[in-house]
Every structure is written in structure tokens, then in C-alpha cells.
Amino acid sequence: MTKNSYDVAVIGGGAAGLNAALILGQTRRAVVVFDNGTPRNAAAAHMNGFLSRDGMNPAELLTVGRGEVRKFGGEFHDGTVVSVTRDGARFSIELADGARISVRKVLVATGLTDRLPEELRGFGERWGQDVLHCPYCHGYAVRDQPLGVIGKNAEFAMHQALMIRQWSDDVVLFLHRIAELSAEDREKLAARDISIVEGEVSGPVIEGDRLVGIRLVDGTAVARSAIFVGGAITMDPNDSILRAFGAERAANLMGEFVIADNMGATSVPGVWAAGNVVDPSAQVIMAAAAGAKAGAAMNMALTTDDLEDALALRR
Numbered sequence: 001m002t003k004n005s006y007d008v009a010v011i012g013g014g015a016a017g018l019n020a021a022l023i024l025g026q027t028r029r030a031v032v033v034f035d036n037g038t039p040r041n042a043a044a045a046h047m048n049g050f051l052s053r054d055g056m057n058p059a060e061l062l063t064v065g066r067g068e069v070r071k072f073g074g075e076f077h078d079g080t081v082v083s084v085t086r087d088g089a090r091f092s093i094e095l096a097d098g099a100r101i102s103v104r105k106v107l108v109a110t111g112l113t114d115r116l117p118e119e120l121r122g123f124g125e126r127w128g129q130d131v132l133h134c135p136y137c138h139g140y141a142v143r144d145q146p147l148g149v150i151g152k153n154a155e156f157a158m159h160q161a162l163m164i165r166q167w168s169d170d171v172v173l174f175l176h177r178i179a180e181l182s183a184e185d186r187e188k189l190a191a192r193d194i195s196i197v198e199g200e201v202s203g204p205v206i207e208g209d210r211l212v213g214i215r216l217v218d219g220t221a222v223a224r225s226a227i228f229v230g231g232a233i234t235m236d237p238n239d240s241i242l243r244a245f246g247a248e249r250a251a252n253l254m255g256e257f258v259i260a261d262n263m264g265a266t267s268v269p270g271v272w273a274a275g276n277v278v279d280p281s282a283q284v285i286m287a288a289a290a291g292a293k294a295g296a297a298m299n300m301a302l303t304t305d306d307l308e309d310a311l312a313l314r315r
Contacts, residue, residue: 002075003030003101004099004100004101004102005030005101005102005103006030006031006032006075006101006102006103006104007024007029007030007031007103007104007105007302008020008021008024008029008030008031008032008103008104008105008106008107008298008302009031009032009034009081009084009091009093009101009103009105009106009107010024010031010032010033010034010107010109011034011081011084011093011106011107011108011109011110011241012033012034012035012107012108012109012110012111012238012275012277013033013034013035013037013062013066013076013109014035014039014040014062014109014111014275014276014287015061015062015065015275015284015285015287015288015291016109016274016275016276016282016287016288016290016291016294017033017035017107017109017274017275017291018033018062018065018066018068018069018288018291019065019287019288019289019291019292019295020107020109020272020274020291020292020294020295020298021033021069021074021291021295022065022068022069022072022074022292022295023291023292023295023296023299024074024295024298024299025069025071025072025073025074026072027295027299028072028073029298029299029302030073031069031073031074031075032074032075032076032077032101032103033069033074033075033076033077034076034077034079034080034081034093034095035076035077035078036078036079036080037078039058039059039062039111040111040112040113040114040276041058041128041137041284042058042059042128043127043128043129044058044128044137044138045057045128046058046141047061047137047283047284048136048137048138048140048141048283049136049137049283049284049285050283050284050285050288051285053285058284061284077095079095079096079097080095080096081093081094081095081096081241082094082095082096083241083244084106084241084244084245086245086270087102089104090102090103090104091103091104091105091106091270091271093106104270104302104305105270105271105272105298105301105302106241106270106271106272107264107271107272107273107274107291107294107295107298108239108241108242108266108271108272108273108274108277109273109274109275109277109287109291110237110238110239110241110277111237111238111275111276111277112235112236112237112238112276112277112280113235113236113238114127114133114233114234114235114236115233115234115235115236116229116232116233117152117232117233117234119177119200119201120150120201120203120229120232121202121203122203122204122206123203123204123227123229126204126206126211129211130142130210130211130225130226130227131204131211131226131227131229132226132227132228132229132230133228133229133230133233134230134283135160135163135164135166135167135228135230136283137283138226138228139164139166139167140167142167142168142225142226143167143168144167144168144169145168145170145225145226146168146170146172146223146224146225147164147167147168147170147171147172147224147225147226147227147228148171148172148173148174148214148222148224148226148227148228149161149164149171149172149173149174149227149228149229149231150174150176150201150214150227150228150229150231150232151173151176151178151230151231151232152176152177152178152231152232153178153231154178154180154181154182154185155253156230156231156253157173157175157178157231158173158181158185158188158189159231159253160228160230160231161173161189161194162188162189162192162194164228165192165193165194169193171192171193171194171195172194172195172196172197172222172224173189173194173195173196173197174197174199174201174214174222175196175197175198175199176199176200176201176232177200181196197216197222199216199217199218199220200216200217201214201215201216201217202215202216202217203215204227205221210225211224211225211226211227212224212225214227234255235254235255235276235280236255237255237257237258237276237277237278237280238277239257239258239273239277239278242258242266242268242271242273242277243258245266245268245271246267246268247259247266247267247268247271247273248266248267252280254280254281255280257277257278257279257280258273258277258278259278260272260273260274260278260279262293263293263294263296263297264278264290264291264293264294264297264298265294265297266278270301272294272297272298273294274287274290274291274293274294275287275290275291
């Protein structure tokens with residue numbers, strides 16, 4: 001970071017933030033990216049579904065992306081943003097080291113944090129290896145293996161169990177703390193040959209640094225090679241900056257998230273958002289695309305501002 005005034009501050013250096021910064025750099029805007037180095041997919045060794053980048057290590061994508069952003073003048077600050085406040089027509093950003101910068105527009109791309117319920121002890125240590133959340137991210141890697149699903153409510157548990165069946169013909173739904181499944185849901189599972197295991201889960205069974213089963217509170221162990229817990233986790237958006245501005249929010253199946261339009265604009269003038277902070281289901285390629293659209297929209301907003309300033313001077 002070489003100055004204290006920029007056109008755009010991108011808060012969050014994942015796929016969404018970097019692609020926005022790339023677009024803005026190519027439009028010759030002064031952009032700075034703030035990143036504290038804690039991406040959501042840090043535990044994953046590979047990412048899937050990204051055309052031309054399928055199987056790439058997520059960390060490698062970020063390294064390459066940073067290099068591309070720098071080619072077009074983008075700057076980086078490896079630190080934490082403490083606060084963002086409106087300062088007239090601009091925004092003032094305070095950093096953890098006490099520095100302040102002024103920007104015209106802000107993009108929040110801070111992602112989200114996945115939180116396992118407290119009772120699922122031992123699962124967090126296997127996160128991204130054989131304790132998984134996203135079928136599209138990990139399904140193919142564990143294809144044709146004995147798979148399990150844990151959910152905290154019937155709706156999401158059914159959704160994920162029926163989806164996981166696409167990758168394996170040996171799928172078990174652990175009811176865990178789901179009180180009961182309807183007769184209709186049980187019929188759907190039976191139709192797809194998905195087994196139901198009653199009883200509360202106590203933890204994973206690990207042998208030789210790999211998951212070999214799921215243990216119930218009663219001591220029973222059910223052999224499994226991987227477990228999907230997307231329906232059991234809580235997805236907490238890292239949206240404190242947006243909430244401080246009073247950005248409008250809405251609830252969905254995965255929680256409550258700030259609303260952003262198709263180009264990433266929030267209800268707060270001058271503030272955009274992209275990636276998992278507003279879309280918990282976005283894979284890396286989707287987050288990157290959202291960042292690209294937000295970058296283009298922000299450039300257009302800056303173009304309009306530039307025109308209004310020029311007309312004011314001319315008149």
C-alpha cells in the first residue's frame with residue numbers, strides 16, 4: 001500500500017475479491033485489496049468445477065491471482081480492516097495497525113465461517129479431508145465409497161442425502177438429533193436405496209489418519225469413508241462491515257445473509273458485496289464471476305461520478 005487514497009477498497013482477497021480487483025485494475029482504477037489470509041477453503045487440497053483450473057490447489061489460485069492483479073497496478077495490504085465509515089462522498093477505512101485510507105467505493109468479499117455444532121466433537125480436525133460440506137466441491141473425489149450425511153433439520157438433510165446418492169450407491173443418512181422424518185421423506189429415501197441410521201452421533205472413528213466410520217452415542221459404529229455435514233453446520237457470513245452500515249438482509253435455507261443484486265450492489269450506496277459473504281452456495285468459479293460483475297459495476301458507478309464532477313466543473 002503506497003498511498004492513502006484509492007478509487008476502490010476490496011476487503012477480502014479470495015476469488016471474488018481478486019477478480020473484482022483484476023477488472024478494476026484493467027479499467028485503470030486505483031484499487032487496494034485487504035486480506036488477512038484466512039480463506040474458507042484453506043483446508044481443501046483441490047477445487048473442482050472451475051473450467052481450466054479444475055483440481056488446482058486453492059492457495060495456488062490465489063497466488064496466481066495476486067500476481068495478475070499486481071500487473072495492472074493493484075496493491076495489497078495483508079492486514080485486518082477494523083472499520084469502514086462514510087466520510088462525505090467517500091469512505092474512511094481504519095486498519096488494525098492504526099492506518100487510515102480514503103476510498104470512493106467499497107467491495108466486501110470477506111466470505112463466511114463454517115461452524116460445526118459443539119456436539120460433533122472430533123469432526124473439525126478432519127474438515128476438508130473426509131468431513132465435507134459441499135457435494136460439488138468434494139463429491140467426485142469420494143465417488144463409489146461408503147458415504148454418510150448428517151443434518152440438523154429434515155429439510156437440509158433430505159436435500160443433501162438425495163444429492164450425495166449421485167456419487168455413491170452406498171449412502172447413509174444419520175438422523176442424529178432430527179426428531180423424526182415424515183413417511184413421505186422415508187419413502188423417498190427408500191426409493192433411492194438410502195439407509196437411515198437412528199440415534200445420535202457421538203464422533204468419527206479414525207484409523208491410520210483416515211475416517212473409517214461414524215460412532216453413535218450407544219457405541220455402535222457405522223463404517224463410512226467420508227461424511228457430508230453441509231446440513232449440520234452453521235454458515236456465519238463475515239459481514240460485520242455490512243451490518244454496521246445497516247445493509248438489508250434476508251433469510252434462506254443456509255441462514256441470514258445480506259442482499260446483493262445481480263451486480264453485487266447492496267442496499268448501502270457505494271458498497272458492493274460478492275462471494276460467500278452474500279452467497280453461501282457459491283463455489284470458487286461462481287465467486288470469481290460475482291467479483292468480476294461487481295468490479296464492472298463499480299467501474300461504471302465511478303464513471304458516472306467522474307462525469308458528474310466534470311460537468312460540474314465545466315458549468
